[in-house]
Amino acid sequence: MAAGGVVLEVDGVSKSFGALSALSRVGLAVSEGEVFSIIGPNGAGKSTLFNVIAGLHAPSAGRVVFRGHEITGLPPERINRLGIAKTFQITNVFPEISVGENVRVAAQSRSADSGRVASLWRAADVEVRVTELLESFGLAVKRDELAQHLSHGEQRYLEICLALATEPTLLLLDEPTAGMTPGETRDATALVRKIALQRGLTVLLIEHDMSVVMGISDRIAVLHFGEKIAEGTPEAIRSDARVIEAYLGGADD
């Protein structure tokens, strides 16, 4: 599956919050077109790693390189414009505007006028892209509803729509199926896989539920207490002694 060169390189990244070390010397290399998953028990540092990549936190040490540009410590808006979009573990949409407006404001971020003076009077025509995205996530009928009135599962999809609307080449999904039922989780996982293939996206996925990632990942890295303890194909990870230990040992936390 993993075809092209390295898209994202995380090199020796550490992050501490005061005395708490959330990540220590984590390294990853994600290749073009692959679905790369990061798993680990709660508190393993997965979201922190995403926040470092997406620009919310600057790392305490190490660097992040995206398509040959060093992006370590750049602000989120710069990183997004370079082609990395992130979804959030806790739904993070625009609650009091309609579903359609949510996606529209995300989609127009890539229009020619964005950030220019002409955007003060022109309105970008992103209709086609908005409709297409809403349809692929089954949200077209909810277009005029306020985002806050969607069901939890629908909000999770809207969350992904917003990220995709900015036309990323690398999509960071932070537990996209959090709070979904097993049935919804299966559907969502299949949909994400399908859309990534259609759009030629590289996907970096965080999950704490191992069963979700086994079916769709090309490679998996396992974080435990802020350190990477394993990396490999789903088969290799399934049988890795340290991974089993981390998951079983961490079962009570």
Add this chain to the structure above:
Amino acid sequence: MSRVVTWRVLVAFVALAALPALPGIPTYYLLLAFDALLFGAIAMSLDLLMGYTGLVSFGHAAFYGLGAYATAILLERGVLSLWACLGGALVVVGVYAAIVGYFATARRGIYFALLTLIFAEVVYTFFRYTQTFGGSDGIQGLPDAHLWRGVPIDTPQRKYYLVLVYLAVAYAICRVVVTSHFGRVLVAIRENEDRARFLGYRVQRYKMAACMISALLTGLAGAIYPMRAAFATPDLMLWTESGEFIISVMIGGLGTLVGPILGGAFFTILRDKVSSFVDWYFIVIGVVLVLIVLFMPKGLLGIRRLHGFRQWRQGA
């Protein structure tokens, strides 16, 4: 009808334009209408920040007052051109707003409100205690401005039309802005500033631009005021004035543009009527405002309340 103007708004403007033609309308009412529309226009400008961007400015009186002083200083020195006065106000208010906006938009919520207030108080104090511009008396007894040479804006009718044209232009600008690409981003910032950043938007720039537009429109309103009142005083910049702008936006309804125009007009007329009967008019106004907030929480035309009151919102 279009992105900018609806039939209802067009009809309202035509009706307002016909107001001076009413047989026997007293000058007093025409000038009250002037004040009402001017106050409404300021509230509308503030709505760009409060209703759309989610930023509460407690310092709009400074933009208003600086615009008024720009005109007063020019008229006093014999520069009578309306256009020179408006231009002067744009420059002065623009420079000031750029400074305030730069610092205030770097902070959120209550800090934004406090920074705008502090800057405005500095400006007020400067004009209040510096004799160059008349101190607490301000600049009084100004001559009429001229539309162009030989056409003074001297009669109440002409003054009324001046403010009406200004309101129309300001409304058109605000409508274009809120329906543009830019306007949608402002709403996104109001709704969820952090997420907007992850969609690639440089949030502070957008806030700054919204501040500038709102401030410049308010400054123009300030520039027009001395053309009717023939004076500019530091009291125009007092923080209570900023508070009245905010109240007007709230009365009218956040994020509606037309609502704040009505709110500003309503407030002006209420204040005028009540104060002609009693000295302690603010107590009466206060009671009216409390009633409005209690029983019309979304304002006269409101569709939403400030953040933190989402549960009040009715269905989709």
